[in-house]
Amino acid sequence: MGDTGRPVEAWVARGGYVDGPGDQGETDVVAAQLQQEQLVVDDVYARLDALREQASAQLQQVRATSVGGSHQARSERDSFSTLYADRLATYDAVEQRLLFGRIDLREDDDEKLSSRYVGRIGLSDADHTPVLTDWRAPAARPFYQATAARPGGVVRRRHVATRGRVVTGIEDDVLDVDQLDDDTRAGLAGEGALLAALGAHRTGRMHDIVATIQSEQDEIIRSDVEGVLVVQGGPGTGKTAVALHRAAYLLYAHRERLARSGVLMVGPSDAFLTYIERVLPALGETGVVSTTMASLLPDVVASAPEDPAVARVKGRAAMAGVISRAVAARQRVPAETITVRVGSHELEIRPDDVAAARSRARRAHQPHNGARTVFVRTMLSTLARQYAAQLGSDVSGEDLAGITEDIRSERDVRVHLNLAWMPLTPEGLVRDLWSKPHRLLEAAPSMSRADRALLQRDRGAPWTEADVPLIDEAAELIGERIDPERARAEAEAEAQQRAEIAYARDSMQASGAGGGMVSAETLAARFADTGPVLTTAERAASDRSWTYGHIVVDEAQELSAMAWRVLLRRCPSRSFTVVGDTGQTSSGAGADRWSDVFDAVVRGSWRQAELTINYRTPASVMDAATAVLRAAAERDGVELTASPVVSARDLDGALRISEGTVEDEVARSRELGGTTAVIAPRAQLAGLRERLGVTGTVDLTAPVVVLDPVAAKGLEFDAVVALDVGSMARGDAYVAMTRPTRSLTLVGNQPVGLPGS
Ligand SMILES: Nc1ncnc2c1ncn2[C@@H]1O[C@H](COP(=O)(O)OP(=O)(O)OP(=O)(O)O)[C@@H](O)[C@H]1O
Structure with missing residues (x-):
């Protein structure tokens, strides 16, 4: 099969030095150039090795310190141990193709050309002189942005190919031919780095494109972190690649903020997440939580397929109202007064009293299960007052508390207060809607009979992906399950956690550390004596109410209006990278145009970019x-x-x-x-x-x-x-x-x- 290159916007006078046949003069030039780059590559790896040894020695030293000592000393030891271990992990992750580019620049009126090498991470030599520029640093930007039309001072961009630590080829984009000497100009030949990357066999795993990011892609990767950035692009335009490189870039440029809150990546399938899983670690980033919509909720397994017509109904924005009415319907005022016996007393649960207690509980602006406490407390005190009135004497203090307790423990009272304000679980509420037609009718009075019929399911039916946003919506309105014991334990753990974080931050600041891949929270969580060893990403993934600093959504055209509500709740700062193609929409609830999706939820704070190649x-x-x-x-x-x-x-x-x-x-x-x-x-x-x-x-x-x-x-x-x-x-x-x-x-x-x- 012959490869017939089409012109691409960024392709310029392109030449390369590759191993291969050529005339003698050309071979000499090639050999000399390869040798020159090999020396630089040797230096850069030597520096990496030195840093690795340094971190390894520091780690050993910290670990050798005795385990005893105060809590503070142990905590400090653990913090440093993690810091050095993370540094070592980063150095290992960037071993392959550590250096991949070079730009030769003419800066202002300067006569001389200066060279800058670009790689996966930034490195400086022992005298703090930069030897390698991190691809995400502003100084690396010309490597991706320079074109013949707008060279921005770049005379030549060079791609350096390596295998292990050996330079195997170099290739130049010459942006200003006039600036090159004759020898260099004579040796220009070969295929572009981009074409070489595109022609490579696929392995079933996505690779990073850090060496060949194109300028329209680079613009998007470095676009401002604020707001919702929607990237529309047809098939194969690099949306996934761009989304992943943008996540790595944002973690670099806003490390302080994002390492603490984490970044969430939402993809279409588990196979897709496996396909992309190596890209971010190869870029030195491990703090991103990846998930599908189906597995977003820690306790819900949504594996069954969904009929597109049903998915369309479940995905409508109007379903938020249905869920909210379904919850409100469980806060009921009885039609008539109910009489309950407590000991020898008859007490009345009157509609007016229930209505007043319900209003009071609703005014508390808490989720259903939390507000229930207010409702029950109000009703119990109303009933206690009735009880006291029947005694005919002033009852207060301990006596009143005793009476209230007697009323609370009476089974009939509990049953009727539950009927008025039922403790709920999100899954139970949604399951009832699908399996009890009267519940759905009560919550969705204006839904057509045909749509209601579509939603009907057996009680034991497995969850589908389209159920997940509805369960999450319900969880938001209902709140977490009430378990007083657990609530107390959690409050204690949280207080301790706060103290740990404050301490870890102090010790990191004192040591000047903290610019790497660990955050104070991560350190504190990993080394809290009481808790399990968890990273920020792990904690975020297991907590439904976690809010992220940034969310990346791939194949975003498939998400329903209800799914967007879920993701917006998880990122209150509304900082999103959304990539997709409305031409590829297949879900019944997906989008045909982006404005339909985002004008409804973030009008005025979303922007669109496009990829076209x-x-x-x-x-x-x-x-x-x-x-x-x-x-x-x-x-x-x-x-x-x-x-x-x-x-x-x-x-x-x-x-x-x-x-x-x-x-x-x-x-x-x-x-x-x-x-x-x-x-x-x-x-x-x-x-x-x-x-x-x-x-x-x-x-x-x-x-x-x-x-x-x-x-x-x-x-x-x-x-x-x-x-x-x-x-x-x-x-x-x-x-x-x-x-x-x-x-x-x-x-x-x-x-x-x-x-x-
Ligand atoms: N600048 C680049 N350099 C080298 N390869 C690239 C570049 N941009 C994209 N690619 C490659 O093109 C292929 C398509 O990229 P990607 O999967 O990100 O596209 P997409 O827009 O998400 O596609 P789709 O919507 O069809 O799934 C990948 O193999 C990717 O590595």
């Missing part, structure tokens, strides 16, 4: 996918709002329309090497897996995987064999056709709109 899919495949999408949109009467994308390259013969069998086409695709996916409608998966001898669990590193378009979201493969695309829904067909990096074969029922059909 597809770095994955060959042009012929991309063009066919676009034509199929357009035909489907016309059929569905939907207006397409996303801009079309341009592929960065094409490959001869990348698109095949076959009348052969899936087995034959898979065998043929495998000859290309790398990974092959068979993407087919869900109903066909089991049969296909059996025919192809592939297991049901999706292992992205296996040579062949079989999955449906929903599971294929966000993923990519060298070759894709897509079966019956003609019977897939619009977004699904588009997703299936845009997954390959090299070859797409369409088998079976063909989609309408294919060029030439």
